[in-house]
Amino acid sequence: MERAPRLQDVAAAAGVSRQTVSNVINSPGLVREDTRERVSRAIADLGYRPHAAARSLRTRRSSTIAMHLDPYAGGISGVVLDRFVHALTDLAGERGMRVLLYTGRDHDEEIARLAELLDGGEADATVITGTFHGDPRTRWLAARRTPFVAFGRPWGEDDHHSWVDVDGAAGTRKATAWALDAAGPRVAFLGWPAGSGTGDDRELGWRSALPSQAGLRLVSEESVGDARAVVADVLASGAAIDALVCASDSLAIGAHLAAVAAGRADLPIVGFDNTPAAEAIGLSSVEQLPEQVASAALDLLLDPSGSATAPDGARHVLVEPQLVLR
Amino acid sequence: MERAPRLQDVAAAAGVSRQTVSNVINSPGLVREDTRERVSRAIADLGYRPHAAARSLRTRRSSTIAMHLDPYAGGISGVVLDRFVHALTDLAGERGMRVLLYTGRDHDEEIARLAELLDGGEADATVITGTFHGDPRTRWLAARRTPFVAFGRPWGEDDHHSWVDVDGAAGTRKATAWALDAAGPRVAFLGWPAGSGTGDDRELGWRSALPSQAGLRLVSEESVGDARAVVADVLASGAAIDALVCASDSLAIGAHLAAVAAGRADLPIVGFDNTPAAEAIGLSSVEQLPEQVASAALDLLLDPSGSATAPDGARHVLVEPQLVLR
8 A cells, every 4th residue: 555545535536525525424414325325435445544633633532641651760670660551552452542652851841741742632641650749740630630540649648539559568468478377477578768658558568467567677778789788687697587578579589699698598588569580580479460550540541432531530449469479 | 721722712812813823823924924923922822832633634744653562471571672662752752753552462453553553644653673584564564655663673584674673693792702701611502492583693693702613502492491491401411611691681590590509600691681680680691772772763764854754765773782791
């Protein structure tokens, strides 16, 4: 095919004016039955599709969801967000929607780029990720009444918008319950410094599963090397640990390397995110199910007709993660 | 802001007709100087942007690059493609272009979905990935003269289209040269079964760096477990190996696990892809530089004015990967 057929090609094939073709598409009641049939046949024969841009102008619906994509940051757990992008694209496609990616170096630039896309009619709705307390994006989106959903809770902010998140506490609770049963009562937790919503939530799940709600809590930055050093110190100190539940796979891999080096390769360790890295070295981990998050986000964003809804009636979905044992 | 300002808002603010506003935007020579200034001021005051859909209809340029995104397949090396998507989005954004993602369960569906986007004027150009010998997509795109570039060589196919690829042979050559120098002459290669363009290319780099062009070649499926078993067998057999260059990080991690289990934790092993998993466990690896691939792809796709060019004058770029030692 040299190029897509246009309105004038249909008009020529059917022997009618361009206006008549347009009428058949947009106001078929205006057109005589035999003319309508002739034009419809030409449309089918030529494979003509009304130009999407024209359709978008008419309906002010671009069938497009904009999503901000951060620059690649490295690290093990970025794969969770990338899995979400894959799933969102796939599931949106099934509903006749597209995913348009945009970037921005900070939240102000992110808002400015999103404003261009929304004002320009290039997107109807947006999915935002990495929300935090005081997030300027959610307030801005709510004020302009743009349909949106967040992957991530507002963490203490008023949550007058729809969001989907993973129930991190449920994940570490499952991991801890398994470790108590499989290894013994002294299940320690390796987490990040207190103060991050996600990290505190994961710690909470561990603590709530302990019989006495008291246990050894270790703290590390989100890095394999730091986690390895922290766990090496603790093991060298002779602390009695039956198993270790971690806030991330990076921490779990660091802990695993320290355990192997200390001759405790058999120490049960559970990570979080179920990344390919954890799978590759055979570590158990909590699986976030980003495909379910994407599905729930689309459910919240789109009304049953498939168009993006206004952000009234905020709804929240917590996806319960799975424990993957290895 | 309640909604984006429209043409009629500008017309009302400037006290002119909608047609006059349209003329100021599209044919300013038709409009008197004082009127033009009044309308330009109203456009600036209101922050009006000509509706992108209308702009697209007029110029038949949507400033959008379509890219197929496979469903998430798991595995360690998928991160390379995701890094490419991040970089393409970021660099395209700097040039005023967007990246629109679409899916398709097979190549026929991929072509059908892409046809919709191109016919509908929703995308001007496309980047395809995972090309192979006899790829129906490249022939289809070339026949309809759609601007496109492939991430990946056509591997034996006529290459009458533009592509960017990573010079895998250069990567394994560097890895092998380093291993010969650092560890000794018996540098083995762990690769996939013969017949894949990418795999054969990486083997070639290893072989070309060996003094005698002869060395131990091990074969594994692309799986940590299989690689681990293969390398465990070879080490148990007492084969003399000074170092191991691998076709992927999955293979390298499997080899590393086998080496540790066999008491050869010090065996130098080099992976390929420089994934977070290899970094986490401290393995050296060949870094594909997907950001440079994305940059080169955009250079090939866009003419200096930033619009997508026709696929005449196919050009090819081989990005030389880096060896990351750990």
